[in-house]
Amino acid sequence: MNDNRGNLLEEIRQRLETLNKSERKVATVIMRDPNSAIRLTITALAQEAGVSEPTVNRFCRGFDERGYPDFKLRLAQSLAGGMPYVTRNVEFDDSTEEYTDKIFSSTIAAIDSARKTLRPPVITRAVDYLSQAKQIFFFGMGASGPVALDAQHKFFRLNIPVMAYEDALMQRMVAAGAHTGDVIVIISYTGRTRELVEIAGIGRESGATVIGITTEHSPLAKECTLLLSVPSQEDTDIYMPMTSRLIQLTMLDVLATGVTLRRGVDFQRYLKRIKDSLAPTRFANE
Amino acid sequence: MNDNRGNLLEEIRQRLETLNKSERKVATVIMRDPNSAIRLTITALAQEAGVSEPTVNRFCRGFDERGYPDFKLRLAQSLAGGMPYVTRNVEFDDSTEEYTDKIFSSTIAAIDSARKTLRPPVITRAVDYLSQAKQIFFFGMGASGPVALDAQHKFFRLNIPVMAYEDALMQRMVAAGAHTGDVIVIISYTGRTRELVEIAGIGRESGATVIGITTEHSPLAKECTLLLSVPSQEDTDIYMPMTSRLIQLTMLDVLATGVTLRRGVDFQRYLKRIKDSLAPTRFANE
């Protein structure tokens, strides 16, 4: 819906040869300092270019715009600083400002790229399973442990029996004792932890639905009923998992939201009640 | 020269609470469909919002703009790049694709806005404290509990004695028993949990350095030696904390990275050794 015709500035440059004398004057003025051009009125721009106002207007229409204001709007968009959410690695001589910015940028870039690889039908299926689950278990080890706990926290509010386990032995026992209708969500960045791969198999044998939040094509992914794939972040997480956790967490936010929506509008009142129950533990708001 | 003040849409959303009735109407109309809003005249927008034209004009000036046209220009720039980093709230009739996209977008927008409010000198000081700490404790309750655990995980790798506590009584005891040179990091979204505010005070009395990762001007913030402020996300987290955790986590990534850098280049070898220690627990990489 967004009329994202290419960069306007680029288009002007390309068509420069095609334009007639006066229109070329207008183009030149705009290209010389586009950032100022967007703040000029048609009168000012016309004067600047030494042409008449209607000429500017005609020039604008030549670029498939309704008139000068629309043209300016599109020009402004072309100029808007593209987002520099690039993944750059932290260097050992970075200043505080530099590494802070790099980490934030990489994080944003990672989440953005995760968003692009998402497949809504898969999420819908995951939400189907979760909202019909008799019980939900979240398994995560190491850095994914806290993610599992966070998920427990979130799903608990949804009035579903839910537990998180970080311990491999507990996970194994729970998986072995699971029933049809139970859902086990296994969170693992690498998808290669032997223990978890085995546990996934055990869970499935017990009849549980096993949802994996992990890397595509990994051994764990193959053992799961349903895979929510997290793109692997090549460079960033060399020595510590950073962005991967955040993507997993966001994914779980999406799932929790999906389940909430299935509950219907009335459920919001229940959520509010849970939230309000915390009020006495807090200082009043302002 | 390009006045790239932050994403305007985001700013509107943040300041939504601050606005008065009529101005909020205007904000709502703009946020509902920003892409159309930029094509409206002040008259049309006023009518759409059910307010008078001067109200719209005043609204624009409230955002440090000279008037409506300039406001529109900046709005257009915020929308550019086809990438709507707009925070739109999830509606009850959203499709999977819609709510997924909204959550990812809000998350990205929130982290981006957090990035902009960061003050590098404060981070430097936090890293100073942390890298010289005899011991580090991370305290978090409720949704911030998993964040504290994640931090423990991360700082453990940095070869620092570190513990995370979710339990208020343990926190209280640890705070009371802390010494000068110990650092207590308290993570709280609201900054209003009575228990934690008290604990912060106790920790400081014991001589520990108390770093708060919480909302500015909150009771907790006032009790801390150093405040790392997390911008509060009014709308998004109504019924569940979502973006706040992610910002806290990213903040902790930054701190952990800062401490790592202080350790010097050799330290990387140590980190690699820790990472490699996990290899036997995993299936080989391809």
Place this chain on the structure above:
DNA sequence: ATAATGTATGTCAAATAACTACAAAAAGGC
């Protein structure tokens, strides 16, 4: 060479949009 035609550009007026000053209404404090 000149008339005829078409294109390019400008002038001016009408319409539209944005802003200002002021007045009315609503909200808040005493």
Place this chain on the structure above:
DNA sequence: GCCTTTTTGTAGTTATTTGACATACATTAT
């Protein structure tokens, strides 16, 4: 409940854009 302050709207003013039309210039045909 009255006064003060804040919020919102009305009406008039100014600025901006656009459209209709006219003129100038170039091109081609006679």
